Amino acid sequence: QVQLVESGGGLVQPGGSLRLSCTASGISFSFYALGWHRQAPGKQRELVAVITSGGSTNYADSVKGRFTISRDNAKNTVDLQMNTVKPEDTAVYYCNAEWRSLGYWGQGTQVTVSS
Helix, strand or coil: CCEEEEECCEEECCCCCEEEEEEEECCCHHHCEEEEEEECCCCCCEEEEEECCCCCEEECCCCCCCEEEEEECCCCEEEEEECCCCHHHCEEEEEEEEECCEEEECCCEEEEECC
8 A cells, every 4th residue: 555644744834944854654755746736716726846756856946945855765754944934835734745746745744834
């Protein structure tokens, strides 16, 4: 059974930092491209950051220079370090794993940026 479980969400003040983590089980983790996506109320889900099986990364323009995605194949985890957060970063954050025609999603973790 494949599971992706996110953790680390919560309330953070503008300008602060938060680290999200996603732990995967039931897949050959190192083969998969891994991503973090987010969905704000009333908006479509959008890609935040992705890291390939080879370690290449790509970011949405809105988070470049503030967020960092990383993976640990030994621990089956993918993290999103969020720095200098803004109120517009408020959303449910989802991790995602994709390889060929296979794709899996976590249940999401809420991030709220507010003073």
